Structures are given as structure tokens and as C-alpha cells.
Amino acid sequence: MSTLSSPPAIKLAGLLPPEGSWRSCFSYHPFDIELAKAEGIYLHDTQGRRYIDASGGPMAINIGHGDAxxxxxxxxxxxxxxxxxxxxxxxxxxxxxxxxxxxxxxxxxxxxxxxxxxxxxxxxxxxxxxxxxxxxxxxxxxxxxxxxxxxxxxxxxxxxxxxxxxxxxxxxxxxxxxxxxxxxxxxxxxxxxxxxxxxxxxxxxxxxxxxxxxxxxxxxxxxxxxxxxxxxxxxxxxxxxxxxxxxxxxxxxxxxxxxxxxxxxxxxxxxxxxxxxxxxxxxxxxxxxxxxxxxxxxxxxxxxxxxxxxxxxxxxxxxxxxxxxxxxxxxxxxxxxxxxDGLVEHAAAMSPRLFAARDKLMAHPTVADVRGWGLFMALELVESKDRREYFGMEKQAEYLFQALAFENGLALYGTLYGPRRSPAVRRGLPIMISPPLCIQPAQIDDLLQRLDTTLSQWEERLLG
Ligand SMILES: Cc1ncc(COP(=O)(O)O)c(C=O)c1O
Missing domain, CATH: 3.40.640.10 (Type I PLP-dependent aspartate aminotransferase-like (Major domain))
Structure with missing residues (x-):
């Protein structure tokens, strides 16, 4: 999974080659973005770039990062x-x-x-x-x-x-x-x-x-x-x-x-x-x-x-x-x-703000469904809404989505990309939006804007 099929229009985060200090890590294939610090809903890399932790790690970060x-x-x-x-x-x-x-x-x-x-x-x-x-x-x-x-x-x-x-x-x-x-x-x-x-x-x-x-x-x-x-x-x-x-x-x-x-x-x-x-x-x-x-x-x-x-x-x-x-x-x-911090109530109160974007997201040709509750939103991504099937493995669509999201300042949890994806998965592929529960209204809007941009760029690359 080293290169994408078409030349990138923008520089995308790549997968880390197993070299240098990484050589000793067994079966290790993260992106070449190295984490330096995490605070609130944000992750910061060693190059000074900031990302919204949009999936809360693997749906695991409920309070903000780095709480004193x-x-x-x-x-x-x-x-x-x-x-x-x-x-x-x-x-x-x-x-x-x-x-x-x-x-x-x-x-x-x-x-x-x-x-x-x-x-x-x-x-x-x-x-x-x-x-x-x-x-x-x-x-x-x-x-x-x-x-x-x-x-x-x-x-x-x-x-x-x-x-x-x-x-x-x-x-x-x-x-x-x-x-x-x-x-x-x-x-x-x-x-x-x-x-x-x-x-x-x-x-x-x-x-x-x-x-x-x-x-x-x-x-x-x-x-x-x-x-x-x-x-x-x-x-x-x-x-x-x-x-x-x-x-x-x-x-x-x-x-x-x-x-x-x-x-x-x-x-x-x-x-x-x-x-x-x-x-x-x-x-x-x-x-x-x-x-x-x-x-x-x-x-x-x-x-x-x-x-x-x-x-x-x-x-x-x-x-x-x-x-x-x-x-x-x-x-x-x-x-x-x-x-x-009343974060359980806060999650309930912020939910309508997150799901207010449903119609806008559903307008994308690759978004077959937007569903969930609280501060958990799953987007079902497809190649075609009619067939309701995901892209073939050769398109490296999950990898591309995650890489574009990083470029747009969003860290997303990639669930099933690469070898884990089963041919039995005939439906769309869920992408999880589950940020830390301390997220504020303006930060939700910012996250959604970046998600929308990522979807548009992804569609441009995959659907032309
Ligand atoms: C529903 C569910 N159960 C169990 C697990 C396993 O948890 P862990 O990765 O901490 O072993 C996961 C992990 O994602 C999960 O989503």
C-alpha cells in the first residue's frame, strides 16, 4: 500500500516505511505523522501541525486529552x-x-x-x-x-x-x-x-x-x-x-x-x-x-x-x-x-449540532447514510448509492480517505482498510465520527467543514 493509483494533486501523508527506530516494531504500519502532544480535542505532530481527534482514537477518548x-x-x-x-x-x-x-x-x-x-x-x-x-x-x-x-x-x-x-x-x-x-x-x-x-x-x-x-x-x-x-x-x-x-x-x-x-x-x-x-x-x-x-x-x-x-x-x-x-x-x-464537567449531558446537548450536518453530508454521492446518537456518528461510504457497495480494494479508498483527512487536519480511525477488509463486506464502509465529549459547538462546525472538504476531495479523486 505504498503508492496511490493516480498521482496525488496534493501531498498526502504516507504509510511509514519499517525503517530506523520503527524497524523493531512488529507488524507496524501507521501513517508517517508522529505525535508530539495531545490537548483537549487536538493532536499535535512533530512538524507543528494540528489535527482534530475526530474519532477520539478508536472511539475511546471521552474526556479531553491531557487533562490536568x-x-x-x-x-x-x-x-x-x-x-x-x-x-x-x-x-x-x-x-x-x-x-x-x-x-x-x-x-x-x-x-x-x-x-x-x-x-x-x-x-x-x-x-x-x-x-x-x-x-x-x-x-x-x-x-x-x-x-x-x-x-x-x-x-x-x-x-x-x-x-x-x-x-x-x-x-x-x-x-x-x-x-x-x-x-x-x-x-x-x-x-x-x-x-x-x-x-x-x-x-x-x-x-x-x-x-x-x-x-x-x-x-x-x-x-x-x-x-x-x-x-x-x-x-x-x-x-x-x-x-x-x-x-x-x-x-x-x-x-x-x-x-x-x-x-x-x-x-x-x-x-x-x-x-x-x-x-x-x-x-x-x-x-x-x-x-x-x-x-x-x-x-x-x-x-x-x-x-x-x-x-x-x-x-x-x-x-x-x-x-x-x-x-x-x-x-x-x-x-x-x-x-x-457535565460531559454526558453535554454530549446529549451537542448531538443535534453534529447531526444538523446530516443533509449536507447525505448530498455527497458517496454518503449512503449518516446515523448514530449522542456524539457518535457513522457515515456509510459507498462507491455508488444505487448498488450500495464500497470501492474495490485496488482503489485504496480507505487509505486515501484517511490520508486526505489528515491533510485537512482530521485524525480519523481507519477501521477496515487494507488486508482487514472482507470481500463479504458488500455494503458501504462505516467511518466513525466520535470526538472527545468536551468538544464545543464551534469545534463541531470546524470538524464538519473539514469532513465535507475531505469527502469532496475524495470523490474528485475516486469518481473524477
Ligand atoms: C464492541 C467492541 N468490543 C470489544 C472490543 C475489543 O476491545 P479492545 O480493542 O480494547 O481489546 C472492541 C474494540 O474496538 C469493540 O469495538
Missing amino acids: RMKAALNAQFDRYAYAHPSLANRARAELSEALVSLAPASLNSVYLCSGGSEVVESAIKLARQYHALTGSPGKFKVVSCYESYHGMTLATMSLAGNPAYRKTFEPVMSNWPHMAQYSEIHMPEGMDREAWGLQCAQELERVLYFCNPATVAAFIATPHGSGADYGLVPPGSYWREIRRICEQHNVLLIADEVVTGFGRTGKWFAMEHFQVEPDLLLLAKGISSANLPLAAMLVSDKVNQPFLEDRGYFLHGYTHQGHPMACAAGLATLNILRE
Whole structure:
């Protein structure tokens, strides 16, 4: 992916050759822009150029970069101790757990901490299986997930992923667990009510359970707003309420993967609040520490906790860095800053400003959809709106989009470019706009203007 097919009219950021100090970094292919400093919503490179962190890293930066309160909290924890021996009580862990429970839905009252999204999903799979083993259903081991979903990069989390692009190379993965179609509006019959359609889509879970035998299913996992081609599409409440009902009926645990949507991203602390549906396990990462340190949390419902409280078993799991005091301090500081600055409410208030650009963006020939909630906006980019398909690999369209965005002062998260993109992705390609939640109205306008310019230049290069 070193050169573009047509000569660049403007100088574009290139991919970094594996030379010099970069030579020792395994499988490393970033752009040749070196980060020097990050502040608020901005990233600064070593050449003195400034970029808006338009996707908040990989949808992970919820408070602004470089917050002095974060620095003070980390310093204070370091002055006490940086690591806690696993057999000693660690106050930072207790305080963070208590703070998370105080924010969470009523039935989620205990917290298991780990270091990242993949780890927390993996932990949830194990907890779901052990819960059923302890409550008289040891035959329940499968986890149903959605086609095209993404829940992490470990072998077990890839078993959940429905996108062959991620798993093909590593097959056989842990297990070929059942998948179902996620909520999508692409085949919604004209004139049908969304609530009715949501109900119909959720009932696919009933069919999947019937065919794979519900007595073998431990859990269903999904993100609140879909994945893959329909990433960012918010289902109606009927969808999640029906999923909850079906899970209940078949003694299947409901796992909400809120690794992306937690901590104000959607205008509420947790996205499942929009649907008023309480999962059995709520998984959080990324924004939990605003990526200042690696941290993730699994919020466990009273129901799932019960057999463990009754001493019927001990969760057979653990990591060296689980509940790491420095990471917990980063988590606590993040929650305090979100609260002190009212950033969850701010995200809700800023949302209309971001989505006001929908019509202007949709006017572009390559923008098939603009969707999302709060300060999370996904653009579905296509080569042709009629065919609703993305550009062929040879066009290097994702790379070009990101490179042009950098030229226009926007740092975007490139999700599926290059070898990761699957031929199975027949729809458009989602591009995420999810800036730090502290973004101000004028900065939103600036971001949107730069995005609009990037789209125009991209179209000029690809469509002529
Ligand atoms: C929904 C979801 N779950 C899990 C993960 C895995 O998180 P991590 O990259 O921290 O392992 C991601 C990462 O993007 C994600 O988007």
C-alpha cells in the first residue's frame, strides 16, 4: 500500500516505511505523522501541525486529552503505590467499583475489572459458562452473537465475531458458535412501523435458539447499536425488549458489549439506558479511562452474582493487572471529570449540532447514510448509492480517505482498510465520527467543514 493509483494533486501523508527506530516494531504500519502532544480535542505532530481527534482514537477518548486532573490523580496514586499485590486490598479498585455501581442500572451491583475490551469479553464468556455450571445447567456453553460483529481479537472473542475477515486466517477458531442477523433497516418493508420491525428482527434469536438447542446456549452478546455494515444503526426499543424477553425465557444471559458506547458517548452514561433494558452482564472499556491507561470492567447482575455470593464457586479467572491501581485511578478520574464537567449531558446537548450536518453530508454521492446518537456518528461510504457497495480494494479508498483527512487536519480511525477488509463486506464502509465529549459547538462546525472538504476531495479523486 505504498503508492496511490493516480498521482496525488496534493501531498498526502504516507504509510511509514519499517525503517530506523520503527524497524523493531512488529507488524507496524501507521501513517508517517508522529505525535508530539495531545490537548483537549487536538493532536499535535512533530512538524507543528494540528489535527482534530475526530474519532477520539478508536472511539475511546471521552474526556479531553491531557487533562490536568487526570495527571494529578495518577501522580497521587503513584505516590501511594503503583501496583497492589493480589492478596492485599486495593482501595482504588474498591472506589472505582463503587462509583461504577452507583452509575449502573439497578440490578448490576458488582464489578470485575480487567485491562481491555477483548479481555473483558473473554471474561464474560467464562463467567456466563461458570454461572450455568453452578446453577445446574452445565450443558450451556455456546454464545450467540451477530454476523459481522466485532468483540475483540483473542481466539474466543473471534469465535463471536461474525466477520470472516477477522477469523479466516485463524480457523478453526475456538468454536463455531451460532450467529444471527443483526438489526438492520436495509430490508425493512416500506411503510412498516420501526417498532414492529424491531420486534420481528429480534425474533430471529428465537429461531436461532430453536435450531441450536437453547439447552446448550449460555448467552447472547451484542453491541447496543449493531456492527459491521449497519454499525451505528440504533434499533427501536422493541428490539432490545424482545431480545431481553427471549433470553429470559430460555435462561440465556444477555451480555451488552458497551466497550464503545459507555460513558456518555451516546448522550447517556450507558447506551442500554435508552432502551430501558438491563443486561445480565454489561461490558465496558475504552472510555472508562478515556484510554489514559488500559482498563475495562464487567458489571455483573445480582442474578449472576448469586451463586458466587452463596459460595457455590469462586470465579476461576484472574490477571496480573486486574484492578491495577494506576488504571483504577485513571478510571476514577475519568468518572469524576465526566461528572464535574457535565460531559454526558453535554454530549446529549451537542448531538443535534453534529447531526444538523446530516443533509449536507447525505448530498455527497458517496454518503449512503449518516446515523448514530449522542456524539457518535457513522457515515456509510459507498462507491455508488444505487448498488450500495464500497470501492474495490485496488482503489485504496480507505487509505486515501484517511490520508486526505489528515491533510485537512482530521485524525480519523481507519477501521477496515487494507488486508482487514472482507470481500463479504458488500455494503458501504462505516467511518466513525466520535470526538472527545468536551468538544464545543464551534469545534463541531470546524470538524464538519473539514469532513465535507475531505469527502469532496475524495470523490474528485475516486469518481473524477
Ligand atoms: C464492541 C467492541 N468490543 C470489544 C472490543 C475489543 O476491545 P479492545 O480493542 O480494547 O481489546 C472492541 C474494540 O474496538 C469493540 O469495538
